[in-house]
Amino acid sequence: MMTKLKLGVLGSGKGSNFVSIQESILKGDLSAEIKVVMSDHSEAGILERARGYGLPAIALPKSQFKTKLEPEIEMEMVRCLKEHQVDWVILAGYMRVVKKPLLEAYPHRILNIHPSLLPAFKGLEAWKQALAAGVTEAGCTVHLVNEGVDEGEILGQQSVPVEIGDTAESLHARIQKAEHLLFPEILVKLSKNNLRINS
Ligand code: GRF
Numbered sequence: 001m002m003t004k005l006k007l008g009v010l011g012s013g014k015g016s017n018f019v020s021i022q023e024s025i026l027k028g029d030l031s032a033e034i035k036v037v038m039s040d041h042s043e044a045g046i047l048e049r050a051r052g053y054g055l056p057a058i059a060l061p062k063s064q065f066k067t068k069l070e071p072e073i074e075m076e077m078v079r080c081l082k083e084h085q086v087d088w089v090i091l092a093g094y095m096r097v098v099k100k101p102l103l104e105a106y107p108h109r110i111l112n113i114h115p116s117l118l119p120a121f122k123g124l125e126a127w128k129q130a131l132a133a134g135v136t137e138a139g140c141t142v143h144l145v146n147e148g149v150d151e152g153e154i155l156g157q158q159s160v161p162v163e164i165g166d167t168a169e170s171l172h173a174r175i176q177k178a179e180h181l182l183f184p185e186i187l188v189k190l191s192k193n194n195l196r197i198n199s
Pocket residue numbers: 011012013014015016017018046092093094113114115140176179
């Protein structure tokens with residue numbers, strides 16, 4: 001049985017993962033609809049790109065914190081997701097830790113993409129951590145979000161080689177290419193009910 005996923009996408013940056021998901025929908029590969037795109041930065045490229053697709057693009061009120069949102073702002077985010085009838089929350093480069101209001105509103109319904117083969121290299125700039133550690137294989141992971149940072153159940157991973165002479169930029173670019181395939185792939189599985197997720 002196929003489900004048409006109703007997605008809400010949150011992002012803080014340029015939005016290339018959002019684009020890969022939206023393109024996969026437009027091509028007819030992924031049965032889903034992006035109901036709303038939200039960002040914690042009013043200037044973020046992801047909002048511009050969402051508007052380019054004619055999708056609702058909403059900037060959240062400015063937060064006084066860097067790594068999380070005030071509970072009131074997160075509650076406003078939840079209100080907005082519900083208003084747009086979102087069933088699944090997609091963190092596509094959303095750079096803040098998700099807290100109770102969102103976790104409780106969407107239990108087991110929030111997916112994140114992280115640029116490492118978790119559980120290795122949690123946290124910021126994971127590709128730099130991989131390079132510094134001298135590993136020969138890096139990659140990306142799509143996982144469910146819980147109260148930990150980069151810790152929820154792993155839904156899928158894609159590895160890429162670390163090549164001799166790689167810089168942080170070249171490795172990150174290779175990982176991002178893999179991300180743009182992996183995230184839509186996982187969502188296709190989800191829409192086909194091929195993923196086992198607790199509810
Ligand atoms: C990606 O590398 C993702 O793994 C990380 O943030 C980056 C977002 O890039 N969480 P973009 O905004 O989707 O281009």
